[in-house]
Amino acid sequence: MIIYINDRPGEAAAGDLLLQAAQRHNAHIGCICGGNGICQSCFVYVKEGAELLSPPSDEEKAFISDRLFQEGGRLACQTVITGEGTIRVLTRAENLRRIVLGLNVPGFITYARTIGYNVITKLPGGVANLASRVRDGRLNPLDSIGKIAGGLRYGAGLAVHTVTETLPVLQAPVSLVSEVLQSPVSLVSGALEGPASLISGAVGGIFHAASGLLCAISGGRISLPGSTCTSANAPQAKALESVTITVK
Numbered sequence: 351m352i353i354y355i356n357d358r359p360g361e362a363a364a365g366d367l368l369l370q371a372a373q374r375h376n377a378h379i380g381c382i383c384g385g386n387g388i389c390q391s392c393f394v395y396v397k398e399g400a401e402l403l404s405p406p407s408d409e410e411k412a413f414i415s416d417r418l419f420q421e422g423g424r425l426a427c428q429t430v431i432t433g434e435g436t437i438r439v440l441t442r443a444e445n446l447r448r449i450v451l452g453l454n455v456p457g458f459i460t461y462a463r464t465i466g467y468n469v470i471t472k473l474p475g476g477v478a479n480l481a482s483r484v485r486d487g488r489l490n491p492l493d494s495i496g497k498i499a500g501g502l503r504y505g506a507g508l509a510v511h512t513v514t515e516t517l518p519v520l521q522a523p524v525s526l527v528s529e530v531l532q533s534p535v536s537l538v539s540g541a542l543e544g545p546a547s548l549i550s551g552a553v554g555g556i557f558h559a560a561s562g563l564l565c566a567i568s569g570g571r572i573s574l575p576g577s578t579c580t581s582a583n584a585p586q587a588k589a590l591e592s593v594t595i596t597v598k
Contacts, residue, residue, distance in 0.1 A: 368426035399437030412479035
């Protein structure tokens, strides 16, 4: 079946999350929280094919107002494709971009009012939903951090793909930047596979980095407690020649 995200076509199948279908075809849908259903960055407007999607989840009901539901609002990380047909969705970011570029002042005012209303009316329910999910073990903080790291990594890769697709001449330098950006995220993601590794590795890494910086700035004269400066402890080179100066 075909799914159109911001008018860009791609293949999808029953059982896919909207977010998964988008990521598979590099069609931009935000995913800051990595699919935990807490940040709303993957909010989309379903323009066609709503009947082919799963009913709104409890997470969506906690964060999306009835007014936004009426406009086709859904969270892509919570919405599963359940039937065959054509689906068209518009992301919140793309919707706002089109309003601004089209100088649609009335549309912008309506958009701002709707989003403001949603925040005011759904914030208490959203907070309560998060608290209950953590309390019931349905939302693991460490697992959530791992998903966030994965979301950041995907976002960096998507940005690189978009730039190189638009300006092929920048493919080499942008790819280099991508590797630099993704390496730290990959390290964090790998560390999150074990909570103990995350805590000890992250804290240890930050401590040693800070200690190294302090040693470098102080020329080896100052170090953090529990660490040493290599330059401070290195054996001093022997003088090649001794010179005595006498002042009369």
